[in-house]
Amino acid sequence: MDQTRENTIRLPARIENLERLVDFVLSALRQAGAGEKIVADLHLAVDEACTNCVSYAYPEGEPGEIELTCRIGPNKFEISIRDWGRPFNPLKTPPPDLDLDLEDRPIGGLGVFLMKKFTDRLEYRREAKANILTIIKRR
Amino acid sequence: MKTNKIDGVLVVEMVPRFDAYSAKEVEAFLQEEVSSGTDKLVCDFSPTEYISSAGLRVLLAVAKALKKAGGTIALCSLGSPVREVFETAGFTPLFPIYGDEKEAVAAIK
Numbered sequence: 001m002d003q004t005r006e007n008t009i010r011l012p013a014r015i016e017n018l019e020r021l022v023d024f025v026l027s028a029l030r031q032a033g034a035g036e037k038i039v040a041d042l043h044l045a046v047d048e049a050c051t052n053c054v055s056y057a058y059p060e061g062e063p064g065e066i067e068l069t070c071r072i073g074p075n076k077f078e079i080s081i082r083d084w085g086r087p088f089n090p091l092k093t094p095p096p097d098l099d100l101d102l103e104d105r106p107i108g109g110l111g112v113f114l115m116k117k118f119t120d121r122l123e124y125r126r127e128a129k130a131n132i133l134t135i136i137k138r139r
Numbered sequence: 140m141k142t143n144k145i146d147g148v149l150v151v152e153m154v155p156r157f158d159a160y161s162a163k164e165v166e167a168f169l170q171e172e173v174s175s176g177t178d179k180l181v182c183d184f185s186p187t188e189y190i191s192s193a194g195l196r197v198l199l200a201v202a203k204a205l206k207k208a209g210g211t212i213a214l215c216s217l218g219s220p221v222r223e224v225f226e227t228a229g230f231t232p233l234f235p236i237y238g239d240e241k242e243a244v245a246a247i248k
Contacts, residue, residue, distance in 0.1 A: 051193060098228070
């Protein structure tokens with residue numbers, strides 16, 4: 001028997017909805033008894049993914065939607081972030097150079113790097129005109 | 140935003156949830172302070188439970204602007220989730236970080 005539980009939320013892809021999207025995941029994780037460290041790590045990863053999506057997926061003035069699906073299984077947490085905007089694979093973003101000093105550090109480019117560091121796995125696929133990024137964290 | 144001026148140093152309390160949404164307000168506030176002549180700034184993270192790359196981006200931008208203007212920035216009171224993000228992003232060597240507001244003010248006043 002598959003014991004995975006699934007919850008989904010879909011909202012307009014706007015920065016004003018960032019907190020609601022993140023809170024949806026956090027409460028699902030806490031309800032499932034996830035430890036605070038896992039909750040904190042996934043908070044960061046989901047926030048970064050949603051921020052990218054609401055900031056860049058759709059052209060300015062043509063807001064689309066963002067959908068989050070939270071799958072809670074016996075051994076892992078899986079959160080998928082889906083948008084129907086322009087194709088974009090965040091896993092192809094070049095890694096930042098962490099050794100540069102203040103003057104030379106570019107402003108930005110850290111979000112995807114942090115997502116990778118704070119999760120066990122990230123998967124991207126383009127399907128039916130949607131970008132789907134899945135964040136996986138073991139229990 | 141909540142601020143306090145101690146010995147010529149402006150101490151600004153950061154937001155509890157320093158994400159891309161709140162970062163806009165923090166950035167506007169701090170950049171306004173820098174352009175109106177604030178040259179000694181302490182960012183107090185005691186209320187901050189969370190920071191994303193958007194928050195880091197703001198700190199970097201403000202530190203660059205301040206440096207250009209000949210000013211100094213220091214951070215204080217980073218909780219452990221915030222510190223972990225700083226360390227992972229390689230930000231700890233970029234900023235002087237102090238245990239509390241008092242130490243930070245004493246260091247840059």
